[in-house]
Amino acid sequence: MxxxxxxxxxxxxxxxxxxxxxxxxxxxxxxREWRSTFQGMGVALVVLAAVIAxxxxxxxxxxLQPLRLVVGALLAVFGLQWLRKAVLRxxxxxxxxxxTGIYARQVAAAEAAGTSRRGWVHDWYAFTLSFKGVLLEGxxxxxxxxxxxxxxxxxxxxxxxxxxAVVVVTVVGIAVRAPLARVPENSMKFAVGVMLTSFGVFxxxxxxxxxxxxxDAALLIIVPATLLAGLGYVTVLRRARQAAAAPVAVAVxxxxxxxxxxxPEEER
Amino acid sequence: xxxxxAFGAFWYDFVIGDDWRGAAVVAAAIAATAALVAAGVNAWWxxxxxxxxxxxxxxxxxxxxxx
Numbered sequence: 001m002x003x004x005x006x007x008x009x010x011x012x013x014x015x016x017x018x019x020x021x022x023x024x025x026x027x028x029x030x031x032r033e034w035r036s037t038f039q040g041m042g043v044a045l046v047v048l049a050a051v052i053a054x055x056x057x058x059x060x061x062x063x064l065q066p067l068r069l070v071v072g073a074l075l076a077v078f079g080l081q082w083l084r085k086a087v088l089r090x091x092x093x094x095x096x097x098x099x100t101g102i103y104a105r106q107v108a109a110a111e112a113a114g115t116s117r118r119g120w121v122h123d124w125y126a127f128t129l130s131f132k133g134v135l136l137e138g139x140x141x142x143x144x145x146x147x148x149x150x151x152x153x154x155x156x157x158x159x160x161x162x163x164x165a166v167v168v169v170t171v172v173g174i175a176v177r178a179p180l181a182r183v184p185e186n187s188m189k190f191a192v193g194v195m196l197t198s199f200g201v202f203x204x205x206x207x208x209x210x211x212x213x214x215x216d217a218a219l220l221i222i223v224p225a226t227l228l229a230g231l232g233y234v235t236v237l238r239r240a241r242q243a244a245a246a247p248v249a250v251a252v253x254x255x256x257x258x259x260x261x262x263x264p265e266e267e268r
Numbered sequence: 269x270x271x272x273x274a275f276g277a278f279w280y281d282f283v284i285g286d287d288w289r290g291a292a293v294v295a296a297a298i299a300a301t302a303a304l305v306a307a308g309v310n311a312w313w314x315x316x317x318x319x320x321x322x323x324x325x326x327x328x329x330x331x332x333x334x335x
Contacts, residue, residue: 069298074283076294076315080323081285084330087323093331139282197319205315208298209305212312222316229320233327240331 003157005219006148009195010161013144016188017137018169019180020102024133026173027106032115032126039121040130048138052146059150069207071147072200078143079196083230086190091237096186103178141166144196151203194230198223287329293322 029037059067088094106129113125121127141162149158172180202212202219212218284291297318304311 073294073298076319077291078283080290080294080319080326081283081287083323084285084287084290084326087327088330091331093334143282197323201316201319204294204298205301205312208302208315210301210312210315211310218312225316226320229323233324237327237331 007161010158011165013192014141014162014165017141021137022173028126028129031110036123036126037130040127041134044131044134068203071151072204076200083193087233089186090234194227198226287326290322290326
């Protein structure tokens with residue numbers, strides 16, 4: 001199979017996570033101070049590099065079939081989680097990821113926090129905010145890049161996709177100096193959820209001993225089928241919301257009381 | 269012990285997330301696929317169908333009672 005789907009999937013997934021990390025780093029840097037923010041980011045990147053250095057080579061030593069079974073299962077579960085959230089957001093049952101809102105909340109919290117110095121870190125709050133943001137978002141990047149890359153024996157290509165995404169988002173972030181609110185995050189997460197679920201299902205089944213009809217070409221059916229199913233769920237849920245909202249609108253127009261807006265799930 | 273529990277909770281939330289049932293369906297489908305393959309049935313269809321059904325089930329649970 002060509003490396004293009006691998007690179008593109010890792011690129012898009014990593015770009016989404018990099019945008020989220022950028023929001024946190026900008027909030028810490030612009031509100032508190034850049035030195036401690038960069039220190040936190042640097043330490044997080046060292047931890048992520050250590051994870052890659054340990055787990056990456058270890059994954060390449062595992063035989064392909066058991067690797068695909070385990071990695072495929074993890075990717076399928078992980079991908080279904082992404083797809084579930086993206087469908088709920090697209091259909092209005094969950095709030096869209098709002099980088100501007102998240103940035104405003106982070107800035108307010110950063111401005112309210114006191115300053116304390118610990119060792120070589122001048123501003124501990126900026127350091128920990130930046131460290132946690134980069135580490136948590138980075139772990140998702142590492143997880144996707146390593147599992148995707150290892151299952152195709154192309155960790156190098158996965159690294160190319162991940163690095164390119166981080167570089168692009170960093171360059172745009174430096175140029176804009178604001179959260180990248182215009183990035184269509186939910187559409188990107190939807191696409192990544194479709195790819196992770198499809199590849200996860202493909203590899204897990206292969207790891208379980210299945211011979212796919214058409215071998216790798218089966219992905220040309222699995223990916224569009226997963227996409228269609230996801231879009232179908234969005235349509236069904238949107239219609240259900242509209243159908244439920246219609247009697248409420250009539251009741252409100254005639255002076256009655258409706259049940260109120262749907263409370264979206266908590267933002268994670 | 270507390271840190272170990274927090275570590276486990278982090279990875280559980282990281283991989284499995286809000287609804288463990290989806291992960292349980294995928295695990296059961298993989299086991300069933302392996303069993304069918306061992307019995308001589310090339311059950312390539314089982315996992316994709318189960319995964320998409322699990323997604324639908326999970327979405328239904330997440331949206332039930334919210335309209």
